[in-house]
Amino acid sequence: MALVPCQVLRVAILLSYCSILCNYKAIEMPSHQTYGGSWKFLTFIDLVIQAVFFGICVLTDLSSLLTRGSGNQEQERQLKKLISLRDWMLAVLAFPVGVFVVAVFWIIYAYDREMIYPKLLDNFIPGWLNHGMHTTVLPFILIEMRTSHHAYPSRNSGLAAICTFSVGYILWVCWVHHVTGMWVYPFLEHIGPGARIIFFGSTTILMNFLYLLGEVLNSYIWDTQRKVHIIRQEGPPQISPGCC
Numbered sequence: 001m002a003l004v005p006c007q008v009l010r011v012a013i014l015l016s017y018c019s020i021l022c023n024y025k026a027i028e029m030p031s032h033q034t035y036g037g038s039w040k041f042l043t044f045i046d047l048v049i050q051a052v053f054f055g056i057c058v059l060t061d062l063s064s065l066l067t068r069g070s071g072n073q074e075q076e077r078q079l080k081k082l083i084s085l086r087d088w089m090l091a092v093l094a095f096p097v098g099v100f101v102v103a104v105f106w107i108i109y110a111y112d113r114e115m116i117y118p119k120l121l122d123n124f125i126p127g128w129l130n131h132g133m134h135t136t137v138l139p140f141i142l143i144e145m146r147t148s149h150h151a152y153p154s155r156n157s158g159l160a161a162i163c164t165f166s167v168g169y170i171l172w173v174c175w176v177h178h179v180t181g182m183w184v185y186p187f188l189e190h191i192g193p194g195a196r197i198i199f200f201g202s203t204t205i206l207m208n209f210l211y212l213l214g215e216v217l218n219s220y221i222w223d224t225q226r227k228v229h230i231i232r233q234e235g236p237p238q239i240s241p242g243c244c
Contacts, residue, residue, distance in 0.1 A: 116185060
């Protein structure tokens with residue numbers, strides 16, 4: 001039996017994301033006042049994705065609780081739609097975008113923090129909030145994947161969706177640069193056009209890879225769970241007396 005029910009964990013994670021978003025939006029940073037506001041940063045978009053995803057998880061749990069034993073076919077149909085939406089969001093957005101933000105941020109930060117998170121930002125963003133935006137996303141999404149099985153969409157439709165998101169965000173970043181003359185991320189100022197094209201192409205490929213990683217990880221977790229459950233039901237294998 002789990003120490004903390006997964007439903008309680010989801011509520012706690014949702015509340016933490018609401019707190020992070022509220023604290024982040026309350027910060028008066030110059031970049032928030034420029035064209036695109038917070039919406040030009042993938043970190044903020046990811047926080048919104050995670051909050052919406054865990055909001056849907058909590059709503060699904062509540063609907064499941066209210067529907068259980070009611071025998072109402074319409075309610076059950078609506079619950080299935082909610083579960084499908086929850087699973088689609090984890091597969092296409094919450095897992096790949098969340099892992100991408102954590103991995104890319106900390107890799108570039110370790111190489112040269114000024115390229116992605118200038119030291120000046122320490123005057124505006126406390127350390128705990130930085131980790132809330134760029135660290136805890138990963139364990140939260142892994143906890144969700146571990147506690148509930150999620151049905152992935154067909155591989156082609158899933159990859160098409162994550163590609164659409166990636167290309168859409170890249171075009172948005174380019175549009176912000178076209179309007180303001182400034183790149184959203186400082187390191188883009190220091191590389192040439194060819195290197196930017198390679199970087200944008202690489203990020204799209206990485207997003208696709210992370211989608212596939214999520215699919216494989218989800219299958220591995222729940223295939224292993226199934227095997228353990230079967231072994232527990234059947235008991236240890238019997239060894240015949242003739243075996244050495």
